[in-house]
Amino acid sequence: MTGTRVEALLVRRATLRIPFPAGFEERLVGHTVTAVTRRAKYLLATLSSGETLIVHLGMSGWFRVERAAGPEFDAEPGETDDDPKHDHVVFRLSSGMLVTFNDPRRFGLMDLAARGELTSHKALRDLGPEPLSAEFDGAVLARACHRRKTPIKVALLDQTVVAGVGNIYASEACFEARISPKRKASAIATSTGAPKPQAQVLAAAVVKVLERAIAKPTARFKVYERAGTACPRRNCEGTIRRIVQAGRSTFYCPACQR
Numbered sequence: 001m002t003g004t005r006v007e008a009l010l011v012r013r014a015t016l017r018i019p020f021p022a023g024f025e026e027r028l029v030g031h032t033v034t035a036v037t038r039r040a041k042y043l044l045a046t047l048s049s050g051e052t053l054i055v056h057l058g059m060s061g062w063f064r065v066e067r068a069a070g071p072e073f074d075a076e077p078g079e080t081d082d083d084p085k086h087d088h089v090v091f092r093l094s095s096g097m098l099v100t101f102n103d104p105r106r107f108g109l110m111d112l113a114a115r116g117e118l119t120s121h122k123a124l125r126d127l128g129p130e131p132l133s134a135e136f137d138g139a140v141l142a143r144a145c146h147r148r149k150t151p152i153k154v155a156l157l158d159q160t161v162v163a164g165v166g167n168i169y170a171s172e173a174c175f176e177a178r179i180s181p182k183r184k185a186s187a188i189a190t191s192t193g194a195p196k197p198q199a200q201v202l203a204a205a206v207v208k209v210l211e212r213a214i215a216k217p218t219a220r221f222k223v224y225e226r227a228g229t230a231c232p233r234r235n236c237e238g239t240i241r242r243i244v245q246a247g248r249s250t251f252y253c254p255a256c257q258r
């Protein structure tokens with residue numbers, strides 16, 4: 001979409017998870033997409049108007065990109081195996097492409113942030129730092145955790161602590177750092193919020209497991225969904241255990257994670 005102009009927009013319903021913003025069509029049509037970026041799980045398309053289109057895929061949303069057969073939206077679409085009744089929004093671009101948002105469960109959303117109001121938008125304002133950015137380190141993690149009585153693994157899932165760590169990698173990061181997922185989050189910080197050494201170790205572990213997952217998405221998890229198997233850490237005799245924390249499965253080695 002970058003560098004293309006939105007020539008037409010088809011919005012087939014009034015609402016996804018939330019209603020489309022007022023004037024959605026007029027605020028998009030005729031404007032050029034100058035950049036497409038991401039913050040946490042939000043896709044951000046910056047427009048030549050200065051506004052930013054915010055998109056979340058929800059549970060089942062996805063985009064289909066195909067060449068338009070003609071100038072009309074009802075021109076024959078490409079071969080797809082999805083159900084077109086879930087095609088909720090179609091962008092016709094100056095490049096001749098159609099970009100279609102399909103979302104059977106409709107937990108996705110689209111909104112627009114006015115110029116200068118992106119970081120204060122309610123979807124983004126409370127998000128913690130991106131874990132793979134320079135803004136994330138042990139000191140930042142410790143400060144976010146030092147008043148939290150929740151277990152450290154639960155804190156890692158809190159998107160206000162750090163954005164983008166999901167249930168799998170929260171377990172994997174605790175294993176990498178040799179920290180028990182049951183430890184109090186505040187234990188990685190001093191009473192004033194300064195980082196203890198474990199905060200640095202855990203922050204580095206978060207970065208390491210995410211970078212490893214991006215580099216090799218099919219790699220086996222070290223502990224996730226491996227309950228009952230031997231701990232993969234060399235010289236550890238432990239057995240991976242599954243527990244439930246805040247309604248989510250956690251996997252860890254009780255022998256080497258303290």
Ligand SMILES: [Zn+2]
Binds near residue numbers: 231237253255257
């Ligand atoms: Zn172990």
